[in-house]
Each structure stands twice: as structure tokens, then as C-alpha cells.
Amino acid sequence: MTTALIPERGQSRTTQAPRPLPQACRLCGASQPAAPVAICEECLGPLEPVYDPDRPLPDAATIASRSASLWRYREWLPFEGEPLLSLDSGFTPLVDAPALARRLGVGRLWIKNDSVCHPSLSFKDRVVASAINAARAFGLDTVGCASTGNLANAVAAQAARAGLAAWIFIPHDLEIGKVVGTAVYNPRLVRVRGNYDDVNRLCTQAADRYGWGLVNINLRGYYGEGSKTVAFEICEQLGWRAPTAVVAPMAGGSLVTKLAKGFGEFAKAGLVSGPAPRLYGAQAQGCAPIVRLVESGGEQIQPVVPDTIARSIAIGNPADGRFAAQAIRGTGGWVAGVADQDLVAGIRLLAETTGIFTETAGGATVAGALALARQGRLGPEDEVVLCITGNGLKTVEALQGVLPEAPLIAPRIRELEALYGRDL
Amino acid sequence: MAVTFSLPTVLAKLADGQSTLEASGTTLGDVVAQVADRFPRLAPRLRDTAGGPYPFVTYYLNDEDIRFRNGFATPVREGDEITVVAAIAGG
Numbered sequence: 001m002t003t004a005l006i007p008e009r010g011q012s013r014t015t016q017a018p019r020p021l022p023q024a025c026r027l028c029g030a031s032q033p034a035a036p037v038a039i040c041e042e043c044l045g046p047l048e049p050v051y052d053p054d055r056p057l058p059d060a061a062t063i064a065s066r067s068a069s070l071w072r073y074r075e076w077l078p079f080e081g082e083p084l085l086s087l088d089s090g091f092t093p094l095v096d097a098p099a100l101a102r103r104l105g106v107g108r109l110w111i112k113n114d115s116v117c118h119p120s121l122s123f124k125d126r127v128v129a130s131a132i133n134a135a136r137a138f139g140l141d142t143v144g145c146a147s148t149g150n151l152a153n154a155v156a157a158q159a160a161r162a163g164l165a166a167w168i169f170i171p172h173d174l175e176i177g178k179v180v181g182t183a184v185y186n187p188r189l190v191r192v193r194g195n196y197d198d199v200n201r202l203c204t205q206a207a208d209r210y211g212w213g214l215v216n217i218n219l220r221g222y223y224g225e226g227s228k229t230v231a232f233e234i235c236e237q238l239g240w241r242a243p244t245a246v247v248a249p250m251a252g253g254s255l256v257t258k259l260a261k262g263f264g265e266f267a268k269a270g271l272v273s274g275p276a277p278r279l280y281g282a283q284a285q286g287c288a289p290i291v292r293l294v295e296s297g298g299e300q301i302q303p304v305v306p307d308t309i310a311r312s313i314a315i316g317n318p319a320d321g322r323f324a325a326q327a328i329r330g331t332g333g334w335v336a337g338v339a340d341q342d343l344v345a346g347i348r349l350l351a352e353t354t355g356i357f358t359e360t361a362g363g364a365t366v367a368g369a370l371a372l373a374r375q376g377r378l379g380p381e382d383e384v385v386l387c388i389t390g391n392g393l394k395t396v397e398a399l400q401g402v403l404p405e406a407p408l409i410a411p412r413i414r415e416l417e418a419l420y421g422r423d424l
Numbered sequence: 425m426a427v428t429f430s431l432p433t434v435l436a437k438l439a440d441g442q443s444t445l446e447a448s449g450t451t452l453g454d455v456v457a458q459v460a461d462r463f464p465r466l467a468p469r470l471r472d473t474a475g476g477p478y479p480f481v482t483y484y485l486n487d488e489d490i491r492f493r494n495g496f497a498t499p500v501r502e503g504d505e506i507t508v509v510a511a512i513a514g515g
Contacts (some may be wrong), residue, residue: 027480038512038513039432039434039510039512041434041437043469043478043480044434044435044469044478044480044481044510044511044512045480045512046480046512146513146514194487196514197489197514198487200513200514201482201484201507201509203513203514204432204509204510204513204514205432205507205509207513208432208433216513216514216515217513217514220512220513251515252514252515253515254515300479301479302491303489303491303492305492315514315515317482317489317511318515319511319512319513319514319515320515322479
């Protein structure tokens with residue numbers, strides 16, 4: 001495979017950091033030079049990178065010849081020049097799932113399997129890969145985040161690899177797998193009494209005071225663009241076409257928002273044709289502010305206090321909730337709020353039908369897809385992709401007391417046959 | 425009721441560079457109105473034309489998001505801390 005990012009023999013890799021693009025406010029359009037700033041000075045709206053509409057874009061064959069990472073789509077990522085860090089994240093498998101398709105009653109179904117994303121086993125590796133290159137370009141020596149777990153893992157891992165200091169803030173009650181999967185990289189890990197929204201407030205104030213590169217706070221404009229690569233990969237892996245429907249979990253609402261943007265950018269570039277996929281979002285009922293917004297037809301998020309075992313999507317005040325709702329409505333999609341016991345059943349169903357072990361957010365996605373199919377929103381004419389965004393080994397607590405306990409026997413055949421008879 | 429009123433850097437620029445102010449009022453809305461009167465350039469960033477908070481500006485009274493209370497009508501007490509935080513963060 002030819003690669004554009006791995007230098008040929010005799011060539012040296014550039015050590016010059018890529019140049020982050022300037023930004024503009026999504027609400028009022030005010031311009032902002034490239035900087036570790038995510039908030040518009042005019043209206044406090046969100047800043048987004050501004051791409052040169054006349055930049056040369058690659059064709060499908062060129063993209064396909066590049067290395068298997070999210071950087072194969074670098075013309076749609078917020079930099080000029082080549083990235084220096086986290087060059088091998090992304091390009092996760094798109095797994096055909098016929099047994100699960102039958103359970104849902106849809107024509108075809110694939111799993112976008114970011115439970116094996118590199119290096120920390122969630123889709124957050126994508127956004128951090130983008131943000132950490134921005135941090136390096138801005139000369140920041142400290143990165144960090146407010147996290148429900150997966151982002152903590154991704155920032156800690158990628159900062160360690162890049163030789164950057166990291167400050168990671170998490171709610172006090174995260175699953176042990178996510179705590180250990182962060183602490184092992186030796187960041188400054190701080191547990192905060194409170195829920196994610198409390199952590200997020202603290203981090204917003206810390207970013208303001210200390211000048212760190214907090215990836216989902218002041219680097220957020222650069223960070224979020226990494227999520228578009230999920231859409232790009234789905235299109236390429238389906239043979240340069242889009243599915244008819246995509247179901248994704250929702251926490252802050254950024255993923256669904258960026259999926260819409262990604263599918264739109266590939267259509268605009270002529271890399272795919274046909275209608276944009278309908279976007280569907282799933283949340284746990286115990287923390288479903290975006291579901292409520294879409295169902296109510298309203299415009300503003302009403303925050304909630306999270307009460308769910310799906311901690312990775314337990315954001316009661318989602319920053320992109322309004323935009324996620326717009327993306328869902330704009331594509332003709334819908335939402336599903338699922339009970340905790342149903343998302344646990346979703347974890348098991350995905351494992352038993354596809355061999356993929358996902359965490360609680362993935363369980364919500366599967367359970368949400370089942371609910372949407374029962375409502376007739378997904379049907380036999382559909383080609384559906386489920387975005388499975390994290391690995392089940394991080395949230396084994398969700399399955400405690402749910403799975404049958406394995407019997408314990410001595411290492412003797414007669415004990416095995418006593419359990420199961422002679423016809424094994 | 426005397427309270428402290430904390431601003432993020434992006435808004436402190438419009439308050440003569442002060443990130444922490446002393447203010448007073450009986451409700452959060454009173455306090456915001458007083459701060460807005462003192463800093464006219466800051467005023468349109470604190471509240472919309474209808475006098476309410478913007479969706480992308482979150483107000484905390486001590487540690488609580490005022491949307492879980494009674495918004496700008498929430499009473500304040502002596503010594504309370506009001507913190508203004510840009511809402512576009514996290515996730």
C-alpha cells in the first residue's frame with residue numbers, strides 16, 4: 001500500500017507542525033484567527049474551522065491509496081500541512097452484521113466498529129488525534145479534557161505518546177476500567193465530586209485560567225472535526241456510497257452533528273451521490289436531553305441531572321444538543337431513549353450476533369435501533385450503519401449479575417458429563 | 425445582597441479586564457442588570473433582547489446551573505457566588 005504519511009526510504013519526515021486553520025462562529029459568522037479558542041468573542045457561539053473552498057481535493061483512488069488512518073481524509077481536517085502526531089488512529093472496520101439485520105428487520109446492517117479504534121479503543125481517538133496536532137501547532141505543552149471516560153483514555157494515551165503533559169478531569173464515579181485505562185499513562189488525573197456537567201464547568205474555568213490545551217474546551221473547534229472521519233470511512237468502506245440510515249449514540253451531540261457534516265462534505269466533493277443518510281440518535285432514558293428536544297420540537301436544550309449506568313453518554317447539558325437535533329431533523333431521522341436494562345440487553349445482542357463487545361453507549365445504540373425498527377422508522381428497504389463507539393471491556397460493571405455464572409468443576413470428565421450428560 | 429460575579433476572560437475584556445466583580449441585588453436578574461448598567465459593552469453579552477440568558481451562556485449560582493432553579497428570577501443571598509461560563513464545551 002502506498003502511503004502519503006509514512007515517508008519513503010531516504011526521505012525524512014517533516015518535523016514542522018501543521019498549521020491549524022482559522023475559525024469562524026457557527027452562529028454569527030465572526031472570523032477568528034487560528035488560536036486555541038473555541039468561543040466567539042462576539043456572541044459566545046461555537047467556532048469552527050474554515051476550509052478554503054478552492055483547495056485541491058483528492059479523488060477516491062487517491063484516498064484509497066493512502067495509509068489506513070483517519071489522515072487519509074486530511075483535506076477535510078482542520079490543518080494545512082501534514083500532521084505530526086497520532087498518525088495511526090481511525091480507519092476501523094465496517095463489519096457486515098446479517099444476523100443483527102434480521103433481528104431488526106432491515107435490508108442490510110453494518111457495525112462501524114470503533115470499539116477497536118487505536119490506541120484507546122473508542123471513537124475519541126479520532127477527535128484527540130486532531131486536537132493534539134492543534135496543541136502541538138499552537139506550542140502548547142499541556143493538554144487535557146473533561147471526560148466521561150473514553151476521552152480520558154484517548155487524551156492520556158495520545159499525550160503520553162506525544163510527550164505532552166496531561167490534566168484529565170473525570171466524575172468521581174466512573175467505571176474502574178476507564179479510570180485504570182487513564183491512570184496507566186500517568187497523567188494528572190483528577191476525580192471531581194459531581195457529574196460530568198460539574199466536571200465540564202470546572203474544566204472550562206481551568207482552560208480560561210491556565211492556558212492549557214483542553215481538547216474539548218478551548219481546542220474544541222479542531223477536536224470535533226475528527227468525528228467527521230466516521231462518515232468518510234463509512235462511505236469509502238461501502239464502496240463510495242452512503243447508507244440510508246445511521247444510528248449513533250449521543251452525549252454532547254457532537255458526533256451526530258459531525259456525521260451530518262461529513263456526509264455532506266463527501267457529497268459536495270462528488271465522492272458519493274444520492275440522498276444523505278437519515279441520522280438517528282440514541283440516549284439512555286436517564287439522560288436524554290437531546291431526545292426530549294427532538295421529540296418536543298423545541299429549539300433549546302433543557303438540561304437534566306443524569307441518572308443512568310451509561311456514564312459515557314451521561315451529559316445532562318449537551319453543548320451540541322441543539323445542533324444534533326437540527327442534524328437529525330434535517331435528514332429526516334429521529335431519536336430513541338432506552339432504559340438501562342434495554343441497553344444492557346443491547347450489549348448482549350450485539351455480542352451474540354456480531355462478536356463485538358461494546359460498552360454501555362453501544363448498548364444504547366443497539367437498543368435504540370431496535371426501538372426505531374419496531375416503530376417502523378427502519379425497515380427492509382434500509383441499509384443501516386450502527387456506530388459502535390467504545391469497547392465493552394471498559395464497562396464490565398454493566399453486565400455484573402446479568403450473565404449466567406459459569407459452573408465450576410474439578411478437571412474430570414465425569415464431572416463435565418454430570419453437568420451436561422454424555423452427548424456433548 | 426452583596427454577591428461576587430465571575431466572568432470568563434472573553435467577557436472580562438468588556439468589563440475593564442475584571443474577571444471578578446462585586447455586585448448586588450435580590451435576584452440573579454437584578455445582579456445581571458446592575459452589572460450590565462455598569463458595563464454597557466458587556467450588557468448585550470449577558471442577556472438577550474428579551475432580558476433572558478442566551479443558550480450559549482450558562483449561569484451558576486454557587487455550584488448550581490440556574491436552569492435547575494428559577495433562571496434570572498432565582499433569589500440571591502448575601503455572599504453568593506455567581507459564575508458565568510461559556511456553554512460550548514465538553515462532549
